[in-house]
Amino acid sequence: xxxxxxxxxxxxxxxxxxxxxxxxxxxxxxxxxxxxxxxxxxxxxxxxxxxxxxxxxxxxxxxxxxxxxxxxxxxxxxxxxxxxxxxxxxxxxxxxxxxxxxxxxxxxxxxxxxxxxxxxxxxxxxxxxxxxxxxxxxxxxxxxxxxxxxxxxxxxxxxx
Amino acid sequence: xxxxxxxxxxxxxxxxxxxxxxxxxxxxxxxxxxxxxxxxxxxxxxxxxxxxxxxxxxxxxxxxxxxxxxxxxxxxxxxxxxxxxxxxxxxxxxxxxx
Numbered sequence: 352x353x354x355x356x357x358x359x360x361x362x363x364x365x366x367x368x369x370x371x372x373x374x375x376x377x378x379x380x381x382x383x384x385x386x387x388x389x390x391x392x393x394x395x396x397x398x399x400x401x402x403x404x405x406x407x408x409x410x411x412x413x414x415x416x417x418x419x420x421x422x423x424x425x426x427x428x429x430x431x432x433x434x435x436x437x438x439x440x441x442x443x444x445x446x447x448x449x450x451x452x453x454x455x456x457x458x459x460x461x462x463x464x465x466x467x468x469x470x471x472x473x474x475x476x477x478x479x480x481x482x483x484x485x486x487x488x489x490x491x492x493x494x495x496x497x498x499x500x501x502x503x504x505x506x507x508x509x510x511x
Numbered sequence: 512x513x514x515x516x517x518x519x520x521x522x523x524x525x526x527x528x529x530x531x532x533x534x535x536x537x538x539x540x541x542x543x544x545x546x547x548x549x550x551x552x553x554x555x556x557x558x559x560x561x562x563x564x565x566x567x568x569x570x571x572x573x574x575x576x577x578x579x580x581x582x583x584x585x586x587x588x589x590x591x592x593x594x595x596x597x598x599x600x601x602x603x604x605x606x607x608x609x
Contacts, residue, residue, distance in 0.1 A: 448564050451581055453549035461570045464544040466515065466537040469524035474535050479513060480572050500602050501571045502513055503594055506550050506563040509516040 357418035359405030364425040366398030371436040388440055395433050402426050461504075476502065515539050517562050539563070550581075569597045577601045 374391045378384040384391075406426055409418030455461050465475040479502050512534040516523070523536035539545050545563045552564040569578035578597035 449552055451549045451564060451566070454566065454581060455548060455568065455576045455579065457576050457579055459576050460574050461568065461576050462547050464547070466539055466544060467520055468535040468537055469520045469527050471520050474513070474537055477574070480570065480574060501569055501577065501598065503598065504568040504570060505512065505514040506545065506566040507514060507516050508555060508562050508565060509518045
């Protein structure tokens with residue numbers, strides 16, 4: 352009697368792997384799915400369930416179904432992957448940022464600065480606040496009326 | 512709109528070109544400004560270098576901070592909507608009676 356290769360275990364493990372790996376490779380591009388891994392958690396959960404079902408079958412009916420050994424190995428790997436993913440998303444990304452208590456708060460005056468832009472021209476905050484902003488699409492009349500209304504300053508980690 | 516990071520001007524220019532950004536990207540390689548604004552993320556980069564933690568500020572024409580967003584989770588960024596809403600609120604109040 353031929354013993355099946357236990358598709359549940361293989362599919363389950365693949366789904367867990369795919370669920371974890373697709374987050375940084377694909378789903379991270381969609382803000383709704385990046386902020387909370389709506390797409391990935393179901394994939395991983397389903398994968399783990401399939402793995403469990405396959406593993407149970409392998410142990411209950413070893414005469415019909417393979418997988419006691421490779422199933423157990425895959426299960427451990429899948430759990431490790433899932434744990435790593437959950438830790439990274441829910442714990443690692445949260446506690447790693449500094450408190451920044453002394454950052455300028457609403458109502459405070461922002462400290463001025465001058466830094467080089469990407470073409471090495473110096474840009475100062477005061478200069479940016481005082482120079483009128485005219486979008487390239489503005490008409491003649493709009494150009495006359497345009498005033499600097501403020502600056503949105505974005506500090507980011509860097510492009511790497 | 513102005514963006515700031517520890518990246519060199521060359522790296523920032525590459526980013527600007529590849530994304531087609533029209534706003535200035537400033538280079539704070541020695542973290543002088545990042546430190547003054549208390550935004551340093553020590554060893555935040557994989558190679559151990561210090562970088563800025565993500566933060567957005569809306570500053571009005573008098574230099575005052577009108578809106579600030581310091582995210583707890585670096586995966587979550589300020590939505591453009593929030594910044595635009597703060598910008599509109601700021602402009603409304605400055606056009607009425609100042």
